[in-house]
Amino acid sequence: MKQKHWYDYLWIWTILFFALGFFNILFAWLGMNDFLVPLVIAIVGGNKAFCNRYCGRGQLFAVCGKCSLKKQAPTWIAAKWFRYGFLVFFLSMFGNMIFQTYLVAAGAANLKEAIKLLWMFRVPWGWTYTAGTVADWIAQFSFGFYSLMLTSTMIGFIVNFLFKPRTWCSFCPMGTMTQILCKIKAKGVHDHV
């Protein structure tokens, strides 16, 4: 058995994050950590320490690895076209979510107290928010961001069950983005032989 470190338990944080958002949607803002920290580590450190050590979601998939058929995923799942394509798709969905937030902030749209799963299914989520607690756009962002986090985790669990544990990591947009940043940073440095 390998020695366990404190950061091997960060999967608990991921469960906590989703649980908190079930009671108060404003906790969704805490998820920005999982968005910014990996980027900062990749840009400043030039490594994937986030994926390799600190990502609670990746760990949660590994922890749930017992409930998996452990089949090898088809090769296209880790192919560049699919990974980059999924990244572009994900970023445009992220952009759309920011745009919705802007519309609410500008008064051009009303706050929708619901989350959207898989970009299609609207689920009422109103009990997690009391209207007027904060500015509407802050709440709108919470619902939107939580939707993205929950959607990606759902997709992750589906592939986790069908294929090997952490198959999500082979096309995770954050993982792809940080690897691209690291590759850009490592360029010019001699390749290891």
Add this chain to the structure above:
Amino acid sequence: MKRLAAPDRKVCVACGVCMKACPKNAISIYKGCYALVEEATCVGCGLCAKVCPAGCIVIHERSEAK
């Protein structure tokens, strides 16, 4: 040792799943770009290949592996 793990750098997503699984700690993630196997340490057990979600690690016979 007769066998050696060889991750395909073009496919590797640098997730580090193999690194965690290796009983010999022979794998590191090189600058966040790909998995790098320390040839002298790898015993060719194949555990890393078994868990790699991208399925990009091949276990070579050392004689073929240059």
